[in-house]
Amino acid sequence: MKIVGIDLGTTFSALAALNTIGKPEIVPNAEGERITPSAICFDEDDAQIIRVGVEAINSRYINPARCIRWVKRNMGDSDFGVDIDGHTYNAAELSSLILKKLKQDASVDGPVKDVVISVPAHFDEVRRKATMDAGKLAGLNVIGIVNEPVAAALYYATTRPVSGKVLVYDLGGGTFDVTIMEVCGQDIKILCSQGDHALGGVDFDKKIIEFFEKAYLDKFKTPLIDSQQMRAKYEDQAEDVKKTLSRRPSAKTMLYGPGGSMAIEIQRQDFEKAIAPLITRTGMMIEVALEEASLKAGDISKVLLVGGSTRIPLVTAKLKEIFGVEPETAVNVDEAVALGAAVHAGLCMMRNNPASVPAGIAGGLRSIKLTDVCNHSYGTICARTDDKTGKRFAQNYIILKKNTPLPCELSRIFYTVSDNQRQLDITITQGEDADPDYVNVIATEVFKLPPGRGANRPVKVTYSYDVNQRMHCAFEDVDSGSRLDVELTLDKDAQATASKNENLAALNVQ
Ligand SMILES: Nc1ncnc2c1ncn2[C@@H]1O[C@H](COP(=O)(O)OP(=O)(O)OP(=O)(O)O)[C@@H](O)[C@H]1O
Ligand SMILES: [Mg+2]
Known part of the structure; x- marks a missing residue:
């Protein structure tokens, strides 16, 4: 095997x-x-x-x-x-x-x-x-x-052999990730990660297609691309041009459209100008990652390049500008x-x-x-009472904090809100904000409770995150010992209703 x-x-x-x-x-x-x-x-x-x-x-x-x-x-x-x-x-x-x-x-x-x-x-x-x-x-x-x-x-x-703080800059075809870690020989501790799931080579190809389309429209006064077939063809051609521009200061290609054919030459500096905002965005994410790890650029001893799009010379130039040293191209x-x-x-x-x-x-x-960390904060929506107005409001309470080393397990006790409360409407969230409107709901469940009890009965909520990057959530009614393990599924509608729900598990604020 x-x-x-x-x-x-x-x-x-x-x-x-x-x-x-x-x-x-x-x-x-x-x-x-x-x-x-x-x-x-x-x-x-x-x-x-x-x-x-x-x-x-x-x-x-x-x-x-x-x-x-x-x-x-x-x-x-x-x-x-x-x-x-x-x-x-x-x-x-x-x-x-x-x-x-x-x-x-x-x-x-x-x-x-x-x-x-x-x-x-x-x-x-x-x-x-x-x-x-x-x-x-x-x-x-x-x-x-x-x-x-x-x-x-x-x-x-x-x-x-590697030692010190290493920053991995991974710019692929569709996504960007930056991760900071502390390495001592074969002992690797992840400190934090940041990223964007819609930033990569495909976005750079689109910029080249825009050059094609503009040049063609200027010359023939008619659009270059008039079908899905043509788009597929120019997507590939744009990628070729982009790769050539990583090696040479300019790249030539032919455009065949409904108005006739033309040659086009694209300069690397024009391409760089077009993608500069996207590369700057990666730089901003590096800054956020450094801040999360409480580090400065000067603390990073090596920058490691990963992903095909790091062959673009502007990427190396940007990293050199931030860190003052050439990034590592060893792998x-x-x-x-x-x-x-x-x-x-x-x-x-x-x-x-x-x-x-x-x-x-x-x-x-x-x-x-290898010591990895939790990549997001995970919490639950609970009901809290405003001290001044006495009104109840929904709040996202974080149980597992972002960048906690794995494996981790944390428990919190929450309390039921009302007399004879027969159920808890459970909402598992991912995100940093206390406001339920600004976090993602990753699962919702109903936890049935025994009848005939007063309010303020304890419910133990345990979130754990294993080294395989999977999260488990358990809700336990402490009095009866009954337990609910939550399956993680996306429920888009839940996000809208979560903050309006009256019957939430209440966090004891006394
Ligand atoms: N010489 C080059 N210059 C510029 N871009 C390049 C070069 N070689 C490859 N690429 C780009 O790298 C991207 C592919 O990189 P990679 O295989 O790392 O991405 P991926 O793993 O498919 O995507 P992701 O990691 O984002 O899911 C493509 O967009 C490709 O055009
Ligand atoms: Mg990849």
Whole structure:
């Protein structure tokens, strides 16, 4: 049985497995490529044929409506769906098709079952759960979820001598993450993470397409792109131009539109001007992360680059401006996350089922120590009473605070509000604010209580977050010992009603 890590990326995915001495290696796909485009294409004539990877990219000009890319941007979004032949595919189902291909291609010399899948550090519970669901649908046993920058750092720190505070700057195809950690040899402590799930290479491609469209409209007075097919073609062409601009000061290409054809040359400095606000946004997130870790730029001893978009020279220039030193390009920016996820899978196996880990692999992993943190604050909505007016109002009470080292478990006692209160309307939240309107509701449940009791009966609320980045919430009626364990699901309507609810668990304020 292989020990496997999967980087399920917005634009590219990769799979790595541990070798006999516990070192991670990329497993090439059936086409012999080390990374697989995260693209899916449903055949027009035969519903049984679903193409994934480079085949999907190549066939998407024929019918772009049946081809899907960048699905990770919609992971966990209950409003997202793609209708194909009478079935609406959600993001987890679509992602499972990518995972299935990775699994199949890597299974030639032994089955792939137990895996760790990486996610952006800032992914919330709903997106993490959707990622796990995608794994399950693909027939995988998801033994853990790891944050992408943590995986990259794990690979980095386990392949070369590192010490000090390291900042991982991960700019991929669709997402941006920054993570600060303290590394001493193979002892890695995560301090904090920040990120944006809609900032990446795809946004830079869009800027290049805008250049194409403007130049064409100026010359021919007619729009360049008049169909989905044309858009698909120019998306690829824009990506090529963008990559050329990482190597050269200018890039030329041809535009073929309804008014005629034209050559266009784009200067790197114009491209840089167009993407500067986005790169500045990444700089602002670095500042927030430094502040969260109570550090200054000068305290960072190494900046590690991860993600294909870090090849853009403006990224390096920006980081040099902030930190005064060249960022580290020691690891392969496309592969480090999958490689680190495989190491993480090994660590999970050692923890959960050490007997199943072959001695050679165990020997390779034994000295690695990883301390991760909780990426968000988690709380519950409770009723409080205004001291002056005596009026009751809803408040978000944080139980687990962001950046608490994992694993962690915290309990709080809340009290029922009214006599003969027969139920608690439970709302589990994610977010930093005390105002329920400014946090995300990640689950709602009803907890039934015994009859005939007075008010102010204690309810113990316990939130725990395990090293696999999964959260569990337990609500216990202390008198009767009855208990409710909460399943985490997104309930959009709950957000609107939570703050209006009268029957909430009340926090004793005396
Ligand atoms: N030389 C280059 N110059 C600029 N951009 C590049 C270069 N090479 C790759 N990229 C961009 O990097 C992105 C892919 O990076 P990567 O594989 O790290 O992302 P991903 O893992 O798919 O996405 P994410 O981590 O955001 O989910 C693409 O947008 C691609 O165009
Ligand atoms: Mg990535």
